Structures are given as structure tokens and as C-alpha cells.
Amino acid sequence: MKESDIRFLKLLILVNGAVPLALLGWDAKHHQLGANPQNFAILTTGMMTLVFLVLTLAVTPLRKITGWNWLIQFRRMLGLYAFFYACVHFQLFFSLDRGFSLASTLSEMVKRKYLIVGSTALLVMVPLALTSTNAMIKWMGGKRWRALHRLAYVAAIAGVIHYYLQVKADVRQPLAFAAVLAILFGYRLLVYWRSRKPKEVTSDQ
């Protein structure tokens, strides 16, 4: 794939990733977020975080199955979008739900299981975002960088558990996210087990 095509596809992802936030903002401005706009905005940004985490984790399996190695070039942007939506999600909780009160935000965060799990997801994403630049990859070395970025699995699992824990009764949506994650992790396990068998180790993928 040509460099200019890659750049175009990156632009495509950049624009599309911003569309949900733009529409959320548009609906908020026009009072179209329903009866409980605060809740709606918090829920939607959380959902977008999970969507982008899943997309990020889908890159490697897709790349291996299709052989389209250029897909890897979009992983960073997808991951950063996940982090971005997680930050907006937290900021909305802090401002709209907790009324900018640091004390009540912190006390809720340590008291409630779903918030402990959710904060974990957000916190582990911070070092991932900070080390997402080319310079950082070079500085850390590929091996260490890849080890650190396995934290993306933790973020995704914690994110889905966080969602599951705060649903009142209808857990079908969080379970759907969990099922997708299970497929993505199942694929990785399969690849891992297979790679332990063969006599000859192939080059680093």
C-alpha cells in the first residue's frame, strides 16, 4: 500500500472517530439527548471507549488473518481514540455527575466496585498513550514496548467489567462486548499455542 493511501486512510479514521463526539455535541446543543442528558453523554462516551478498545485489539488478528500488514499503521490512532473517549467519559462523570467535586469523585471511586475497575482501565491507558510515539517505541525497544502495551488487554477487560457492574439488570450489551473480547483473546491464545509447537521459529511478526 502506498504511503499516500495510508495517510488518506488515517485521515479517514481520524474523521470517523470524531463523528460520534461531534454528534453528541450537536445533540447536546440542540437539547436532543433525551430526559437525562448527563447520563446519556456519560454512557455514550463510555461505550465509544469500549468500541475503540475492541477495534484496537482487532487489528492484530485481522492483520494475521488477511495478511494486510499495513493495518498495523492504524492501531495507534484507534488506541488513542479509546484513550481520548475514556478521558472525556471521566471528565463528564467528574463534572456532570460529581459537580466538579474532587472529594466526592475520589470517595466514590474508592467505594464503588464498578468505579475502581473503571479507574483501573483509565489509569492503565495513561502509560500506553504516553508511550505511543515513534520516539518512545525506539527509546524503549520493541520488546519492552510490546510487553508494556499488553496492558491494553487489561484496559479492555476492566472496561467491560466496569460496564457490566453498573448495569441494573439487562446485561446483554456488556455480555456482547465480553463475547467479542473473548473471540479476540481466543484467537491470540490459539496463535500462541500453535507457535510453541513448531520446531522452527520464524522471524518476529
Added chain:
Amino acid sequence: MVQPVKETNKITAREVTDPAIYFNRRNFIRAAILAAGAVATGLAYRRLNPVGAGGARTAPIEGLTAAGTNGATGFGVAEAETSFENITHYNNFYEFSTSKEGVAPAAASFETKGWQVSVEGLARKPRVFDLDDLLKISPPEERIYRMRCVEAWSMVIPWAGFSLSKLLEVVEPLSDAKYVAFETLLDPKRMPGQRSDVLQWPYVEGLRMDEAMHPLTLLASGLYGRALPPQDGAPLRLVIPWKYGFKGIKSIVKIRLTAAQPRTSWSEYAPNEYGFYANVNPRVDHPRWSQATEQRIGESGRRPTLMFNGYEEQVAHLYAGMDLRANF
């Protein structure tokens, strides 16, 4: 990338790129893909997050008396009423949908013609009422109540109806009737949410006899001066303003007087999270979230939740000496 323009040279008409070349095929296709992608994402988002409500208005209730302004009864409240739009488009009614925004569209065609309510059990005169006859038991009154959902949001709703006690007096409870059990219609054809087993159907609720006889406990048949819209529990529902909203069972078909404490749907679903009493109490948190504050629908900040939802004066005596932490 924008190339720096040479300042010394003026651009002549000849130098301007021919639009045919500028908008060459490649760029044109890219722009089209970009636009189509953004539109597709936007449409997908819109499909998942629809806007616009509306919906048919129900019939006005005749002979409705205005809400009493006497603060001591608790029949009125001096707080801004939540808009009709919000009351009718933000509903917890799992019989239709588990999405609060999804209930109104799912319930829009719900038909209540020929509705009957059976009042039975430990009563001297048990009876199956046609809805019209039941509604004639007492003239409809407007009651403006706070409604506090267990999910920590709240509304102020102008209901129409009369005290449940008026109905119970008609059937004459026997002295060993200590509780009242309620049941919602079970009909998965008309209530599509009942086709999934999120909760055990039919929805059931219950009150202690003294709670049921309390004048605040309302058998509601309308709101905002009109018959109840389907999404709010048509044609007949319970409203107990000092308890969490889930106690206010909707679309009632059966009322049964019992000696033993009846089963209730949410306490059966999660006994550690939802109790039989479910009195609004800012000091007893839900195990997963705080009940100290609430989001009043239509307001921007959160407000503190009041003990017994602000009806302490009227109902606290019902629970004198009871451990409200154990009996949540």
C-alpha cells in the same frame, strides 16, 4: 501539505491549476470516500441513538380536582413539574424495553380496551372490576408528587387518581389481611419485553397494609390531566411517593390481600440490592451506588435526596422503631 507561497511572484491566471487537474480522479474519489464514511458513521450513530419523541396524547380526565395546596398532606409540592415530554420518554418499564428511551416507542400501540382488575384474597367482598367501574369509586384528584428512582434520578409528576385506600375499603379487607400484593398484566404478545427473561414475569409488588391504606398511596390513572400513556403504566398504576419508583407497579390486573409478606420482583432478582420496603433513604446506599444525591430530570446539577423523599412528616411514624438499614 500546504506549500509556502513565493511572495515575490504574483500568481498569474496561467499558473492557476486547472480545476480539472486539481480535482483529479484520485482526490475526488478520496473526498467521496471520506464524506461517505463520515455520513455512514453518523447514520450508524443516529440509528443507535435516535432523537425526536412526540407520540399521541391520551384523553383528558374529566372532573379532575386541582392539587391541594395544603402542605401537611403532601398532596402537592412547591417544586417545578417535570415536563410532560420527559415524563413520557424516560421510563423504566421492562415489560416493553430495558432502555428508558425505548419504552415509549415500544409501548405506543399498547391497547387497554376491556381492562379488568381483580381485587381478591382476604376480603369480605372480593370482586373483578371493569376499569370504568373502578375509576368511579372516587373522583379523580390531582396529586403532585416527587418521584425518586432507585437509579438516583428524580422527577416531579402531576398524577391523577385517588388513594388506594378507597378501593380497598370497597372490598372490605378481613382482619387477618396484613399485606397487599399487586400484579402486572402478563401478555408477551402485547408486552414484548416479557419475551426476554430479564426479570421473572409477571412483575409483582407488595405493600404492608398500613402503607397501602396511607392517604399518600395513590392508585393513578393519569398524569398532566390526561389518561396514563402506555409507557407510564396505562391504564392503572400505583404511586407511593416516599418509596423508590420500582414499587410503583404499572398496568395492574390483580390486587390480592394476604396474610404473609408477598414476593416482589426486584427483591427477588437481587435481594441484597432491593428490599421489600424500598423507602427512599439518602443514608442507605445501594450496594453499587450512592443514594445521597439525585439527578432531577430537567435540571443541571444534582440535588440532595430527602429522607422518605421529603414525606418524612407524613410517613415516618409507619416505621417507628424499625432498623431502616436492615429493612431497606
